[in-house]
Amino acid sequence: MLKAAVIGVGSMGRNHVRVYREMEVVNLVGVADQHAPTAAKIGATYSVPYYTDYRQMLDECQPDLVTLAVPTILHHEVGLELIERGIHLLIEKPIASTYEQGKALVEKARKHNVILAVGHIERFNPAVMELRRRVREGMAGRIYQVHAQRLSPYPSRIRDAGVVIDLASHDIDLMRYLIDEPIIRLYGETLKSINSDREDMFNGIIRFRSGVVGVLDVNWITPTKIRKLTLTGARGLFTCDLLSQELFFYENETAPSQWDTLSILRGVNEGNILGIRIQRHEPLAAELADFVNAVRDGRSPTITGEDGLETLRIALDFMRSGAEVAILDEEAQPA
Ligand SMILES: NC(=O)c1ccc[n+]([C@@H]2O[C@H](COP(=O)([O-])OP(=O)(O)OC[C@H]3O[C@@H](n4cnc5c(N)ncnc54)[C@H](O)[C@@H]3O)[C@@H](O)[C@H]2O)c1
Numbered sequence: 082m083l084k085a086a087v088i089g090v091g092s093m094g095r096n097h098v099r100v101y102r103e104m105e106v107v108n109l110v111g112v113a114d115q116h117a118p119t120a121a122k123i124g125a126t127y128s129v130p131y132y133t134d135y136r137q138m139l140d141e142c143q144p145d146l147v148t149l150a151v152p153t154i155l156h157h158e159v160g161l162e163l164i165e166r167g168i169h170l171l172i173e174k175p176i177a178s179t180y181e182q183g184k185a186l187v188e189k190a191r192k193h194n195v196i197l198a199v200g201h202i203e204r205f206n207p208a209v210m211e212l213r214r215r216v217r218e219g220m221a222g223r224i225y226q227v228h229a230q231r232l233s234p235y236p237s238r239i240r241d242a243g244v245v246i247d248l249a250s251h252d253i254d255l256m257r258y259l260i261d262e263p264i265i266r267l268y269g270e271t272l273k274s275i276n277s278d279r280e281d282m283f284n285g286i287i288r289f290r291s292g293v294v295g296v297l298d299v300n301w302i303t304p305t306k307i308r309k310l311t312l313t314g315a316r317g318l319f320t321c322d323l324l325s326q327e328l329f330f331y332e333n334e335t336a337p338s339q340w341d342t343l344s345i346l347r348g349v350n351e352g353n354i355l356g357i358r359i360q361r362h363e364p365l366a367a368e369l370a371d372f373v374n375a376v377r378d379g380r381s382p383t384i385t386g387e388d389g390l391e392t393l394r395i396a397l398d399f400m401r402s403g404a405e406v407a408i409l410d411e412e413a414q415p416a
Contacts, residue, residue: 083376084110086144088135088159090123091116092238093173094150100369101148102127107373111142135159144168146196146376148369154241157182164189169196169376171369175250175396176389178242183393187386198372198382199389201254205367207359208326212312212319213259215357220330221314227256228296228311232303235275243279245271246396249299253287253399254384254392255310256297262289269399274302285399317352328357 085107087097091114101109109127113135114120124131132138139147146169149160157177163170164186176199177183190197203209216224229252257264266288271280281302287295308323318331332352368383375382 082106082108083146083373084108084142084144085146085148085373086111086113086138086142087148087150088113088138088163089149089151089155089173090114090119091150094148095123096365097148097150097171097369098123098127098129100363100366102129103366104369104373106377107146110144111138113138136162139163139166139168146170146373148200149173150200152241153247154178157186160186161189164193164195164197167193167195169372171198171200171372171382172386172389173200174202174254174389175199175242175246175393176386177393178246180390180394180397183386183390187390190386196372196376196379196382197386198375199384199386199392200368201251201384201389201392202364202368203251203255203323204258204383205364205371206323206326207362207364207367208321208323208328209255209259209310211328211357211359212310212321215330216259216312216314216319220316221312221319222316224260224293224312224314226294226296226311226313227259228313229255229298230307230309231297231299232305232307233301234304234306235281235301243271243400244281244299244301245269245283245285245400246393248301249283249285249297249399250392250396252297252299252310253395254388256287256295257388257392257395259312260289260293260295262291262293264288264395265290267395267398268402269297270403271400276301280400283399287395317349326359326361328359330355330357 085101087094090112109129111130113132117133120131148171150173156172269285272282274282282300285297310321312319317333320329334350334352371383
C-alpha cells in the first residue's frame with residue numbers, strides 16, 4: 082500500500098483527505114496544516130495523525146506521495162522540499178505563482194525522478210471526458226470555436242493570486258486539452274473592479290494553430306456560480322455544464338427540405354438536440370486515482386508538471402498582453 086499525506090487542509094486540501102481516506106489502494110498516514118485548529122479538526126474527522134509542522138509530519142509518517150494544497154504562493158518552497166526528499170507530489174493548481182518557480186519545480190522533479198502532477202481537475206470532469214471523446218471522434222466536425230464561462234462570487238480566502246492565474250487557469254488547461262494544438266496568438270483584458278489590489282475580471286481570446294478560436298470569460302464579480310463550456314463546429318454545437326455534468330449536442334440540420342435550400346446555403350439550420358448520457362463520478366476521486374496509479378506504475382500522470390507550467394505561462398501571457406499591446410493612434414482610426 083502506498084502511504085499518502087496532505088499538506089494544507091483548508092478549503093481544497095480537506096477534500097483530498099476525504100478522497101484518500103476512501104481509497105482502498107492507499108494508506109492515509111498524516112495531514113499537516115499550520116493552523117492548529119484546522120489540523121486538529123481534519124485529523125479528528127478522518128481519524129488520521131495531524132501536525133502543524135509539515136516537516137515533522139514528513140519525518141514521522143514517511144509518505145510516498147503527497148497532495149500539496151497550501152496557498153499558491155507557497156507551492157514553490159514546499160514543493161521543492163518534497164521533491165528533494167524524493168516524495169511524489171500532486172500540487173493543486175496553479176503549479177506556482179511565477180513561471181520561474183514553476184519551471185524550477187518541473188526541472189527538479191525530473192532530476193530527482195519524482196512524479197509531479199498538477200490539480201487541473203476539470204480534465205477529470207466526466208462531461209468533459211465525454212465531450213473530448215466525441216470531439217476526437219469527429220462528432221462536431223471541424224472545430225471553429227470553444228467558449229468558456231467561469232463566473233463566481235468573490236472568494237475572500239484567496240489573497241495570493243488574481244482571477245487569471247487562480248481561476249482562468251482551469252479553462253486554459255481545458256482548452257489545451259480539448260484542442261490539443263499549439264497556441265499561436267492570444268490577447269486578454271483584465272479589470273480590477275471590486276478589488277483594487279488584483280484583477281477580478283478577465284476576458285481572453287486564444288487562436289490555436291489550425292484556426293480554432295478560444296474565448297474565455299472568467300470573473301469573481303458574479304453573485305452566482307456559472308461553469309459552462311460551448312464548442313462550435315461544422316456539424317453543430319456542444320454545450321457542457323461543468324457543475325451539473327450535463328452535455329448536449331445541437332446538431333446542424335443536414336437534410337434540408339426542398340423549400341429550405343436557400344437558407345441552408347446561407348448558414349446552418351436547427352437540427353436535432355441530443356442529451357448525452359454521462360456516467361457521473363467525482364472529478365477529484367478520478368484525479369487522485371490517476372495520480373496514485375501513476376506513482377504505482379511509474380508512469381506520467383494525466384496532468385504533468387509540464388502541462389501545469391504551460392498553462393501558467395499562457396495565464397501570465399494573457400495578463401501581459403493587455404498591458405503591452407499598443408493603443409491605436411486615435412487619428413488613424415476611421416471616423
Ligand atoms: N482544483 C481546484 O478546483 C481548486 C479549488 C480551490 C483551491 N485550489 C488550490 O488549492 C490551494 C489551496 O487553496 P484553498 O482554497 O484550499 O486555500 P485555503 O486558504 O482554504 O487553504 C490553505 C491551507 O493551507 C494552510 N497552510 C498555509 N501555509 C502552510 C504551511 N506552511 N504548512 C502547512 N499548511 C499551511 C492554511 O492554514 C490553510 O488551511 C491553492 O493553490 C488553490 O489555487 C484548487
